[in-house]
Amino acid sequence: MDTYPLTRRERIAQYLARNRRAVEAWLILTPILIYYFVFAVFPVLANLSVSFLDWNGFNEPAWAGLANYERFFTNPRYQQVLLMTVFFAVAILIVNTVLGFFIALALNEQVKGLGIYRTLWYVPTLTSAAVMAQIATVFIAPRVGVTSVVLASLGLESPIWQTNIDFARLIIVVFSVWRSVGTAMLLFLAGLQSIPLDVIDAARVDGAAGWRMLRHITLPLLRPMTVFVLVTGLIAAFQVFEPVYLITNGKSGTNVMMLKIYDDAFQNGRFGMAAAMATVMLVVLLWASFLNLRLMGQTSAEQQ
Template identity: 40%
Template sequence: MTAETTISRDDREEACARSRRRIILRENLRGWGIVGPIILYLVIFTFIPLVILFRYSFTQDDLFKGTVFVGFENYKRIFTDPNYYMLFLATILIAVFTIGFSLVFGMLIALGVTGRIRGKGFYRTVYYIPVVVSMAVVAQISNVWLSYNSGTFNNILTALGAERIAWYKSTFWMYFWIIVICVWKGLGATVILLIAGLNAIPPEVYEAADLDGANGAERFFKITLPQLRPMLVFVMITSIIGAFNIFEPVQLISQGGPDGTTKVILFQIYNEAFQNGNYGMGSAISVVVLLILMVLTMLNMKFGEEKN
């Protein structure tokens, strides 16, 4: 009887072990079924293209020899040619002003539409509309406004007795309009993210501050900003990446002019790869931009963690 009981207990333990293994296997398969397609997508559309891009960055396309391995020549040219310094300077200039104005105006608008006002949904929709408007449409409207002979702005200046402005021949005005368009186009996304961050702040924190007699400035700088820091870090990271990917306003409005002063990095990558057929140089610039974005993102995240 004891032997039979022992055998029966062993069988039950073995059956339980097999059942646990099946459950674990089923859960693992379910997990891989969810994660697997994402990993496959990243491998096919991210990691493999990155490897190809990195390999191309060490080559040049020769009319007679085809693709030739040139080592670090493309990178040497990027770091020694003054024209490329101007590219990065133009990109950084546009990025700094675009991010700065987007954060300031985005914060003001987000604070305004999260207060006790009517029609919050309407205002949020209105501010988000520019995000979904095609840049080609924006560029076409801008060209109508900025035309020297028949542009809306020059007609207004003429009616006021002022001289017409050659917008497209002025480096300052081209930078100005590119920054204005970039801020206007991306402001809605910044506002939505900041609204989400503001709504996540517990109201009890503000109630405690009111009991302590905190004024509006103290509430903003000692409660709102610290509570918003994780969202601000995220907005900064996405804004930096977006600023380094500015292409359409330059391509459709200034074409890099006047005299190439508004050429940005992505515009030059496009010219090198698809206009000049120099895929090696275009790939090398892309690798440098990728490394810069990685460093800036890590610094931004590190700064945010330390502040938190």
């Protein structure tokens, strides 16, 4: 091969020819990444920088260092809000996952009218938060509300959410679950239906049935779907806001971080504090998702 020196243009052409796929990829990615940096990354950085400020939105911002974070982790009111957020997140996540899984399991038993059941379970997730809140408010009204009527027919006294913290929290969990369990159900059902029939048959020949089938065949094969349900469910459950804001407005010990962020930013004019809380939440979500992925990855590695 001749070794005459390549001109600049030739070298570029050669590089492009060799790395054609990579160049194409970057051509596609570049505009998308620019947009992504402006509208997705920049706001997060702006939020991070505001979290170090003492700023009411209108004054000259003053540097606050870690004061906002310190306040969040030492102030009992904020601690209670954090605790409540974790409680709701865990409760909603567990109920959604377990209930969704068992409904999916039941639906996977070749039932007649599968589409109808599936639709009935999924449709609540299509409703808007406003519609959910309207229904919830009417349902939980003492004496005339559905909850009361049902409890009264069972001979029980009707609870008043304003005075009954447990009931107030239960309402938040119930209506959050109502509006999100359909997704978990649908995901598990899809996962179950994509398990190849020959695997099931082979296991059946080996004598697996009932609980053993579930434990040794179904659950391991469903693991990727379970991870997905847990990770996305966790992200959503941690951000529970609408039921709290629209039904109890954070009263009776139901205040959560999203509502506190909203209050601090828009009602109290404490942008630094709101930004710090949002950052904490981001870190918690990243950490929890990462942990979840890793734990599930580990157990699946052990299995193999």
